[in-house]
Amino acid sequence: MSDAILESVLTCPHCGHSKQEIMPTDACQFYYACEGCATVLRPKAGDCCVFCSYGTVKCPPIQLERPCCG
Template structure:
C-alpha cells in the first residue's frame, strides 16, 4: 500500500478584528464559509479569493486544498 500524504485536521485561526488566536478542527465533508471568533464574537467570512475561512484565516489550508497542493507539487516534480 502506498504512503498517503498527511494532512492537518486542525488549524489556528486568528481573528482579523481582535487578533485573538484559537484552534479549531476542520471538517472533511464541507468547506466552512463563516466562523465566529470565540473571544470577540466577530463573524469572519471567506475572503473573495479563497475557498473557505480556513484558507482565509487559518494557519493550515482546508484538507482538500492541502491534498491538491501535494498532488500539484508531485506532478510538477515528475
C-alpha cells in the same frame, strides 16, 4: 485524508483572538464566529473557506490539491 493536517489555528483579523480548531473534511466552513469579539468571519475573496483565509493551515482539500466546495 490521512495525509492532510486537520488542525488549524484561526486568528481573528479584528481582535487578534486565536483558537485551534479541527477542520471538517467533508465540507467547507464558510462562517466562523470569533470567541473574542463575536465578529462572524467569512472567507476572503478567492478563498474557499475561513481556514484558507485566517488559519495557519489551508483546508484538507486544498492541502491535497483536490477540488474544494464545488
